[in-house]
Amino acid sequence: MANAHAERVLDALGDPTRRAVFARLRGRARSVGEIAAGLDVSRPAVSQHLKVLRDARLVTARAEGTRRVYAVDPRGIEAARDWLDGFWDRALAAFKEAAEREASKEKGSK
Amino acid sequence: MRDDSHVESMDPNSVRKVVTVEAPQATAWRVFTEGMSTWWPLAQYKIGQANAVAAIVEPFAGGRWYERGEDGSTCDWGRVVAWEPPARLVLTWDIGADWKYDPGLGTELEIRFIAEGDRRTRVELEHRRLDRYGARRDEMREIFDKGGDWGRLLARFAEVAAHGS
Numbered sequence: 001m002a003n004a005h006a007e008r009v010l011d012a013l014g015d016p017t018r019r020a021v022f023a024r025l026r027g028r029a030r031s032v033g034e035i036a037a038g039l040d041v042s043r044p045a046v047s048q049h050l051k052v053l054r055d056a057r058l059v060t061a062r063a064e065g066t067r068r069v070y071a072v073d074p075r076g077i078e079a080a081r082d083w084l085d086g087f088w089d090r091a092l093a094a095f096k097e098a099a100e101r102e103a104s105k106e107k108g109s110k
Numbered sequence: 111m112r113d114d115s116h117v118e119s120m121d122p123n124s125v126r127k128v129v130t131v132e133a134p135q136a137t138a139w140r141v142f143t144e145g146m147s148t149w150w151p152l153a154q155y156k157i158g159q160a161n162a163v164a165a166i167v168e169p170f171a172g173g174r175w176y177e178r179g180e181d182g183s184t185c186d187w188g189r190v191v192a193w194e195p196p197a198r199l200v201l202t203w204d205i206g207a208d209w210k211y212d213p214g215l216g217t218e219l220e221i222r223f224i225a226e227g228d229r230r231t232r233v234e235l236e237h238r239r240l241d242r243y244g245a246r247r248d249e250m251r252e253i254f255d256k257g258g259d260w261g262r263l264l265a266r267f268a269e270v271a272a273h274g275s
Contacts, residue, residue: 103133
């Protein structure tokens with residue numbers, strides 16, 4: 001039940017430089033060059049950090065002409081949020097949904 | 111759900127949650143117990159090697175509580191201590207801090223279903239005897255309960271970060 005994905009996400013964001021790379025994607029997608037321009041980090045180092053962020057599904061990459069553009073991937077964030085929300089919060093929220101779905105089905109069949 | 115869950119417990123060995131569902135008491139009981147597979151987050155909350163396809167609570171005191179994998183294998187989670195439909199269910203939660211079944215662990219879950227009129231039920235959950243986790247109690251309590259302030263901050267940051275991407 002350990003959430004392996006959430007752990008990868010938290011590990012990835014545990015490095016301050018990588019966190020800065022991730023923060024550069026706040027609000028909009030950017031290329032490696034654009035990301036590096038705002039930071040005191042070489043482009044190869046930025047690429048390496050982006051690889052770790054992609055493995056944790058924190059960022060996505062897509063081709064735009066001849067360059068690659070990186071953006072925030074909500075899946076990594078959702079995994080971390082699930083983990084942070086607390087086990088019983090998440091389980092009970094799911095139970096509430098199922099019980100209410102069942103109740104409205106019963107009501108409809110009467 | 112989050113709005114319903116501010117019941118704070120001062121007991122370090124227990125986590126309490128409350129949720130109000132728009133469903134009759136009998137329905138809430140049935141969905142929680144025999145319908146557990148329809149809502150339990152099996153993709154993440156399971157301990158076996160196989161993909162889990164069902165979560166089963168045997169309907170009697172002394173019964174098993176377990177998951178079944180797609181290959182037919184089963185992994186125990188705990189036992190039924192009290193089976194009192196449609197009002198009260200007590201289970202042991204025998205999953206260790208390493209997320210493996212430990213029949214001697216004996217943390218306890220009590221779930222109460224309280225009718226609030228014909229169509230609404232207040233469901234109270236308590237996960238107690240967390241002292242059974244020994245040195246890892248606080249860590250486990252945090253997992254069962256919630257992430258705390260830094261968790262909410264990260265979530266808010268993530269929302270801002272993801273917006274417009």
